[in-house]
Amino acid sequence: MTWETVIGLETHVELATKTKIFCSCTTAFGGAPNTHCCPVCMGMPGTLPVVNKKVVEFACKAGLALNCEITRYNKFDRKNYFYPDLPKAYQISQLYLPIARNGRVTIQTGERERDIRIHELHMEEDAGKLVHDPWVDQTKADYNRCGVPLIEIVTEPDFRTAEQVIAYLEKLKSTLEYLGVSDCKMQEGSLRCDVNLSVRPAGSTEFGTRTEMKNLNSFKAISRAIAYEARRQIELLEEGKRVIQETRRWDDNKDATFSMRSKENAQDYRYFPEPDIPPLELSEEYLDGLRKEQPEMAEERKERYQKEYSLPEYDAGQITAQKALVDFFEATVALGAPAKEAANWMLGEMMRRLKEEELEPKDMKLTPENLAALISMVEQGTINRNTAAKVFRAIFPDNADAQAYVKEHGLEQVSDPVLVEHAVEEAFAENADAVADFKAGNEKVLGFLVGQVMRRLKGKADPKTVNEAVRDRLTH
Amino acid sequence: MEKLTELTALELGAAIKKGEVSIEEATRAALEAVEQREGELNCFITRTGEQALERARALQAGVKETSSPLYGVPMAIKDNICTKGVKTSCASKILGDFKPPYEATAAERMERAGCVSLGKLNMDEFAMGSTTETSFYGPTHNPWDTGRVPGGSSGGAAAAVAGRECWYALGSDTGGSIRQPASYCGVTGIKPTYGTVSRYGLIAYASSLDQIGPLARSAADCAAVLDALMGKDPRDGTSLDVPAGGLLASLTGDVRGMKIGLPADCFGEGLDPEVRRAMLEAADVLKSRGAQLVEFDFPVMEYMVPTYYIIAAAEASSNLSRFDGVKYGWRAEGYEDLTDLYCKTRTQGFGAEVKRRILLGTFVLSSGYYDAYYKKALQAKGLIKAAFDDAFGRCDLMLTPVAPTTAPKLGESLSDPLQMYLSDIDTVSVNLAGLPGLSMPCGFDKGGMPIGAQLIGPALGEAAVLNAAHAFQMDTDWHKRSPYEKEVF
Numbered sequence: 012m013t014w015e016t017v018i019g020l021e022t023h024v025e026l027a028t029k030t031k032i033f034c035s036c037t038t039a040f041g042g043a044p045n046t047h048c049c050p051v052c053m054g055m056p057g058t059l060p061v062v063n064k065k066v067v068e069f070a071c072k073a074g075l076a077l078n079c080e081i082t083r084y085n086k087f088d089r090k091n092y093f094y095p096d097l098p099k100a101y102q103i104s105q106l107y108l109p110i111a112r113n114g115r116v117t118i119q120t121g122e123r124e125r126d127i128r129i130h131e132l133h134m135e136e137d138a139g140k141l142v143h144d145p146w147v148d149q150t151k152a153d154y155n156r157c158g159v160p161l162i163e164i165v166t167e168p169d170f171r172t173a174e175q176v177i178a179y180l181e182k183l184k185s186t187l188e189y190l191g192v193s194d195c196k197m198q199e200g201s202l203r204c205d206v207n208l209s210v211r212p213a214g215s216t217e218f219g220t221r222t223e224m225k226n227l228n229s230f231k232a233i234s235r236a237i238a239y240e241a242r243r244q245i246e247l248l249e250e251g252k253r254v255i256q257e258t259r260r261w262d263d264n265k266d267a268t269f270s271m272r273s274k275e276n277a278q279d280y281r282y283f284p285e286p287d288i289p290p291l292e293l294s295e296e297y298l299d300g301l302r303k304e305q306p307e308m309a310e311e312r313k314e315r316y317q318k319e320y321s322l323p324e325y326d327a328g329q330i331t332a333q334k335a336l337v338d339f340f341e342a343t344v345a346l347g348a349p350a351k352e353a354a355n356w357m358l359g360e361m362m363r364r365l366k367e368e369e370l371e372p373k374d375m376k377l378t379p380e381n382l383a384a385l386i387s388m389v390e391q392g393t394i395n396r397n398t399a400a401k402v403f404r405a406i407f408p409d410n411a412d413a414q415a416y417v418k419e420h421g422l423e424q425v426s427d428p429v430l431v432e433h434a435v436e437e438a439f440a441e442n443a444d445a446v447a448d449f450k451a452g453n454e455k456v457l458g459f460l461v462g463q464v465m466r467r468l469k470g471k472a473d474p475k476t477v478n479e480a481v482r483d484r485l486t487h
Numbered sequence: 488m489e490k491l492t493e494l495t496a497l498e499l500g501a502a503i504k505k506g507e508v509s510i511e512e513a514t515r516a517a518l519e520a521v522e523q524r525e526g527e528l529n530c531f532i533t534r535t536g537e538q539a540l541e542r543a544r545a546l547q548a549g550v551k552e553t554s555s556p557l558y559g560v561p562m563a564i565k566d567n568i569c570t571k572g573v574k575t576s577c578a579s580k581i582l583g584d585f586k587p588p589y590e591a592t593a594a595e596r597m598e599r600a601g602c603v604s605l606g607k608l609n610m611d612e613f614a615m616g617s618t619t620e621t622s623f624y625g626p627t628h629n630p631w632d633t634g635r636v637p638g639g640s641s642g643g644a645a646a647a648v649a650g651r652e653c654w655y656a657l658g659s660d661t662g663g664s665i666r667q668p669a670s671y672c673g674v675t676g677i678k679p680t681y682g683t684v685s686r687y688g689l690i691a692y693a694s695s696l697d698q699i700g701p702l703a704r705s706a707a708d709c710a711a712v713l714d715a716l717m718g719k720d721p722r723d724g725t726s727l728d729v730p731a732g733g734l735l736a737s738l739t740g741d742v743r744g745m746k747i748g749l750p751a752d753c754f755g756e757g758l759d760p761e762v763r764r765a766m767l768e769a770a771d772v773l774k775s776r777g778a779q780l781v782e783f784d785f786p787v788m789e790y791m792v793p794t795y796y797i798i799a800a801a802e803a804s805s806n807l808s809r810f811d812g813v814k815y816g817w818r819a820e821g822y823e824d825l826t827d828l829y830c831k832t833r834t835q836g837f838g839a840e841v842k843r844r845i846l847l848g849t850f851v852l853s854s855g856y857y858d859a860y861y862k863k864a865l866q867a868k869g870l871i872k873a874a875f876d877d878a879f880g881r882c883d884l885m886l887t888p889v890a891p892t893t894a895p896k897l898g899e900s901l902s903d904p905l906q907m908y909l910s911d912i913d914t915v916s917v918n919l920a921g922l923p924g925l926s927m928p929c930g931f932d933k934g935g936m937p938i939g940a941q942l943i944g945p946a947l948g949e950a951a952v953l954n955a956a957h958a959f960q961m962d963t964d965w966h967k968r969s970p971y972e973k974e975v976f
Contacts, residue, residue, distance in 0.1 A: 050589050054809050056582070056690040057569040057591060061724045091805050091852075093829055100808030152813070281852035283861060286695035286802055288724050 012249075013213040016241045017221075018170035018206060019130075022183065023161050024193045025137070025201035026069045031158035032136050033060030033103065038160070040199050044142075044153035052158035054099030059287050062087075066160040067110070067291060069192040070134045071301050073162055074111025076186050076308070077129050083293050085110045087134075087285040092278050095152050096139040104163075106282045109133035110291070116166075116186075118178040127179050128167040135161050168207065168218065173237040177230050180204065181332070185309050188334035194373065197229055204233060209254070210244045219244070220254040224268055226261045236261040240268050312337065320350035329358055335372035342379035348386040356382060360400060364407045376410040385413040392473055398422050425472040428480075431464070434472075435480050438463040449485050457481065491516040493969055496560045496654035496708040497735075503559040504550060510559035514543040514603050517561040521605065521652045527633050530647035532566045532624045533574045534606040542603050549601070556711050556735065558601035563653045565644050566607040567614055568699065569688035570594050577690050578622035579612045581810045581836030583817035591688020592720045593657055593699045600715035605653055609643030612838045613807065614664055614692040616640050617907050618900050621840040626897060629672060630970040631936055635894040638668030644702045645672035649937075651971060655703035655712055659689055661696045662795050663889070663914025666926035669702050670889035670939025673928045675956065675966055676702040677709045680947050681921035682727035684713075685720030691806040693799035694725075696918040705966050706927060706956035710734040713949060729947060737950045740958040743777030747955070748882030750785030753913055759892045765930035765938040766888055769959065773886070776958050781882050787874040788916070790867045792908055795915035796844075797851050797864035804848025810836065843904065868919050875920045875945075884955055885943040888913050889926045893936035913941060923949045927956045928965035937965070 031038055034051035051058045074081050085108045089101040114129030137159040143150045164183070170176050184202060187193040195202040209221035224240060227233045244254050259268040307315070309331045316327035330336045336357065343353040361382075365372060385406075389399045394417055402422065406413050417423060425431060439446050442463060445456045457478075464477050491513060494502065502508045518536045525531060539561065546559050564570060567577045569587040576582045594604075611621040619642025620626040627642040629635040630650035637646040641658030645668030648656050658665040660678035669676030677700050684699045691697055701712035711734075718731035749770060754763060774780050812818035812832030819831035837845070851860035878885060890910055900907045917924035922943055929940040940959075944952040960966050 050587075053814070055587065055589070055815070056575075056577075056585070056809065057567075057587065057686075057688040058589070059687050059723050059725075061722060089805050091808060093808065093811060095811075095813045095825070098809060098814055100811060101805050279854045281805070281849065281854075281857075283801060283805070283852050283857070286693075286725075287691075 014210045014241075014245050014248075015213045015215070016171060016237070017168045017209050017211060017218060018176055018237065019168035020164075020166045020170070020176065020179065021205040021207070022164045022180070023203045024073075024164065024187060024195065026066055026160040026162060027191065027193050028063060028065045028069060028160055030063055030065075032063050032066045032134070032160035033158055036158065042155050044151070045155065047155040048157060053154050054157075060103060060285075062288055062291070063160065066134060067293075068301065069160075069190075070110050070132065070162050071293065071298065072190050072305065073164075073187060073192050074114065074132050075298070075302060075305060076190055077111070077114040077116055077132065077164070079111035079114030079129055079132055081111050081293060081298055082108050083295075083298075084108065084290055085293070086290045087288045088282045089285050090280045090282055092280055094138070095150070096141050098139065098154060098157060102136060102138065103285055103288070104135035105133035107284065108290075116179060116182055118175060118182055120172070120174050120178050125169075125175060127169045127175075130165045130167050132162055132164045135163060137161050168209075173234040176206070176233060176237065180230065180233070182309075185332060185334065189306050189308050189337075191306075196371075203227070206233060206237060206240075208237060208240050208244070210241055210248065219248075220256050222254065222256065222268075223258045224261050225258060225271070228263065232261060232263050235266060236268060239266065243268070316350075320344070320354070322350065322354050326354050326358055330354060333372055339372065339379050343383050343386075346379060346383035348383040349390070352386050352390075353382070356386065356403070360403045361407075364404065368408070375407075377407050378410055381406060381410055381413050388413065388417060392424055393417065394422055394424055395471075395473060398424070398471065422471060425468050431468070431472060431476060431480050434464045434467040435477075435484055437467055439484065446485065457485070460485075490972070492520050492651040493972055494654070495704040496562075497556055497705070497711055499654055500556045500558060500560050500711075504552065504554070506550070510543040510547050510550070510603060511540060513559065514539050514561050514605075517605055517653055520650070524630070524650050524652060527628055528630060528646050528650050528652070529625055529627050530609055530643040530650060530652055531563065531606045532576055532578060532609050532622075532643070535573060535604060536606070539603050539605050546601055546603065555600040555715060557655075557715065559603060560601075560654050561603040561605050562597065562655045562657070563605045563608050563644070563647055564594055564657045565610050565641050565659055567610060567659055567690045567692075568594055568657055569690065570604070570607065573607065575607065575690070576623070577613045578610045578624055579810075579837065579841070580623045581812075581817050581832070582815075585816045587688070589688060592685035592722060593716055594688065596715050596718075597657065597712070608641070608647055608656060611640035611642065611664075612841050613690070613803070614640040614659060614661055614697075615803070615840050615844050617663070617667060617910060618895070618897075619643060619646075619668070620897065620901055621838050623838060628897070629894050629936075631673065632894070632934070635896050635936065636671065636900070638671035638890075638894060640664040640668075641676075641702060642668045645669050645674055645676065648672070648674045648702050648704065649970060651969060655701055655708055657699060657712075658702050659692075659697055659699050660918065661692045661698075661799060662911050662918050665700050665702055666889050666914050666917075666924055666939070666941060667911070669926040670928075670941075671894035671937065673937030673939075673965070673968060673970075674702050674704060675706050675709055675925070675927045675960075676700065677713065677923065677925040677949070677952065678917065679713060679717065679949055680727075680923045681918075682725050683717045683729065683731070683947070683949070685723040685726045687720055687722040691802070693802040694806060695802060696795075696799060698918070706925065706953050706960055707735060707738055709925070710738055710953045710957075713953075717949075734950055734953055738954055738957040740776070740954065740961045742773055742955050742958045745773075745778045745884065745951070745955065746882040747773050747778045747780050748878055748885040749780060749782045750878065750885055750887060751782055752785040752788040753887040757891050757909075758888060759932070761932045762888050762890075762892065762938055766886065766940055769929040769940040770886055772959055772962050773955060776962065778955070783878065783881050785874060785878060787871050788912060790871060791912050791916045791919065794864045794867040794871065795911065795919060796847065796908055797860050798868065798919070800844045800848035801852050801861050801864075802848070804845045804852065807837075807841070807845055812836070840901075840904070871916060872920045875916075875922060879945040883944075884948070884951055887941045887943065889939040889941045890914070893932045893934070893938055917941075917943055922946055923952050925952045925956050927959060928968070929959070929963070930965060931968075937968075
């Protein structure tokens with residue numbers, strides 16, 4: 012029998028607001044334990060949450076970009092459960108009237124397009140962190156992350172392959188980055204994803220029993236977990252066993268999922284409307300204002316790059332896939348670098364170095380100013396392309412000043428005709444045989460002679476100038 | 488000044504301004520009364536006499552013609568209102584010696600108006616109760632008869648004001664917790680419109696119903712306190728952005744043409760005949776000042792108590808979950824793991840009434856019961872609001888009893904919680920509809936216990952409510968009666 016895998020996603024995205032969702036504490040990542048909190052986010056008795064307007068704005072922007080209907084009258088609800096990382100013993104979230112619903116994201120895998128429906132998008136607060144110290148057998152609570160604003164984006168079960176899931180997440184990430192509502196750093200947990208997965212015989216229209224997988228910290232983990240879990244469920248069914256509805260934890264080291272809790276042990280969260288926060292009423296004017304502020308997204312921008320800068324489709328696609336690359340590219344071009352050159356440098360040397368250093372574009376130190384300066388030196392003939400590539404590699408890690416580097420290392424191109432002439436003379440004198448060969452009709456030695464001259468000039472001369480000088484001397 | 492403690496807050500404030508009495512003298516007089524009577528009344532959980540004297544001396548230099556009419560007047564605060572650095576216990580074991588690192592907005596505003604706080608007042612644990620007997624710190628006794636309860640949950644506040652231990656107090660009212668003890672103790676208390684006084688720093692019982700308000704010796708005193716308390720607070724999302732202040736200045740005592748509604752359903756079965764008589768006499772006083780009396784049916788009374796107890800308990804079950812022994816307050820000893828820590832701390836840290844309401848609230852929010860109970864209660868709340876809207880189409884204010892009886896004896900109520908819940912029928916409606924409700928003394932029963940009448944206004948109708956009460960108090964002296972100066976009157 013052939014099986015079909017059915018997948019739905021719940022993605023938690025941390026919003027990039029400066030302050031928390033219900034108080035004015037910073038959302039900055041890290042910090043010594045319990046230094047980014049106050050009585051409100053620590054849920055001290057008598058304190059009250061007050062909604063950060065920026066959070067609502069960011070959630071609306073995300074909802075609009077994902078083609079959702081915005082719930083003009085939306086409300087917060089309390090999700091009640093006991094755990095020491097949740098100081099109020101309830102999480103303020105949205106269940107009954109989430110801020111956005113019924114959206115759609117179009118993804119592309121290979122040549123095929125597919126619509127993924129968004130069930131809902133809601134706002135909620137993050138919880139704190141527990142750290143267990145086995146030496147003293149104590150668990151310590153760090154409430155820095157309490158009240159960091161999140162949106163949860165829930166899709167319909169519209170995925171059939173891991174490839175589609177990754178394409179959706181890439182698209183989601185790019186969209187949210189374009190909007191500037193999240194930095195989507197998976198390694199810092201600002202984009203986390205739970206995968207709901209079931210399998211069914213191909214052609215069936217009924218859903219199988221699903222499991223929910225948690226602790227998926229990278230795209231790689233998501234792909235592997237999907238493959239593992241689909242195989243596990245199919246094996247169970249083929250053996251005539253049943254899939255149990257449960258939550259499973261992905262273990263990256265063991266390359267497998269493990270049962271966390273079954274549906275029978277599922278908690279009753281006793282959701283009810285949050286009485287401390289009045290319902291949010293969003294006016295059409297407010298939403299119109301946000302619609303006008305929506306930035307140009309990846310696809311539109313890709314088309315524009317092809318038209319405006321004559322970039323090949325592939326290059327335009329590569330750059331527009333990441334907001335950080337777009338920002339870098341546009342800044343470099345704005346500084347006067349030819350678009351094509353900027354793109355070539357970014358997609359060639361820069362991507363290579365990023366890969367070597369395992370860096371995300373948004374984390375690199377190199378600035379558009381510096382790359383523009385480097386490109387300008389090549390354009391003006393101060394250095395040649397090969398030297399420039401070496402300079403790039405040298406300045407990349409710490410954004411060392413390109414011009415200063417070229418000067419310090421004496422890499423300026425030799426453009427003094429007297430010096431070039433002198434080097435040609437020397438090379439001809441030492442390689443009389445080769446010169447004779449050429450004159451005897453062996454034109455192949457031309458390249459050898461040019462190389463000899465370049466060596467004497469330590470590679471700093473413009474190859475074209477040298478070429479002409481050598482040919483000139485041979486033919487006259 | 489022998490009778491200093493018998494003055495109203497405004498009278499004392501005026502005497503302070505005129506220099507007839509110093510703030511320290513007033514504070515010492517109050518502290519003496521506290522010293523003398525606390526043994527039998529038990530109004531305070533925490534006394535801050537030393538700080539009060541220091542504060543009194545510091546305030547003296549600031550006495551000005553323009554200062555607040557309550558400047559320098561000693562008061563006290565119910566123990567569910569957070570006071571920075573001063574123990575705030577909600578009369579519960581579970582909070583231990585919790586000292587909040589922040590001040591409630593209400594306390595902060597009274598401080599700005601120049602109050603001298605004498606300490607924190609006893610109450611029913613987490614404001615759950617109608618007698619102040621559920622306090623971990625022992626019951627408060629009614630100054631009119633120490634064998635009787637002062638009412639609750641702001642029993643310490645009502646008894647302290649009636650017992651002349653302070654001139655006014657801040658209480659909180661979720662289902663009658665200001666008005667009912669005010670009635671039992673013969674003082675004036677008002678629960679203002681929901682959202683007019685910030686709840687920031689008020690330890691929540693039922694967030695959608697809780698409201699802070701004053702208990703004092705007169706309607707005018709209450710108006711002065713509300714002038715300082717009311718107003719938008721950016722720290723409370725439910726606080727209303729409406730003009731505040733000016734209530735005291737608006738008291739004219741003129742009620743000519745005012746329509747006072749007497750809802751027939753509030754005068755039916757279960758109402759003590761003596762209470763009924765006092766209500767009708769109170770109505771007549773207002774009538775004699777030119778008000779018009781109108782009677783009408785109010786057929787939603789039967790929904791009040793069940794609706795209130797479902798909504799309040801549901802919110803309480805969530806609000807009180809944070810008291811788990813992990814972060815602050817009291818933690819049980821000898822636990823084995825996390826669940827055991829939670830269970831032992833909450834089992835031993837909460838009293839019986841609090842646990843009853845947490846369980847009730849947890850039940851009505853549980854999957855499968857939410858629609859049958861909580862959702863229905865929200866719908867009933869809508870009906871109740873609509874009924875009030877309808878009633879205020881026929882009248883300007885409503886006059887009802889505060890409670891069906893006068894203060895019961897200590898120990899009588901706790902044995903029958905359902906009976907205790909039912910006695911809240913006349914007050915919980917006002918919280919469900921978010922309206923202002925005032926309790927004013929309007930007589931005594933033959934046992935010598937005070938009777939209170941309730942005036943209910945439409946939303947933001949504080950001025951009308953206070954003015955009607957002020958008119959009533961211009962023609963009566965019930966509010967001036969003192970349990971210690973009976974012979975004076």
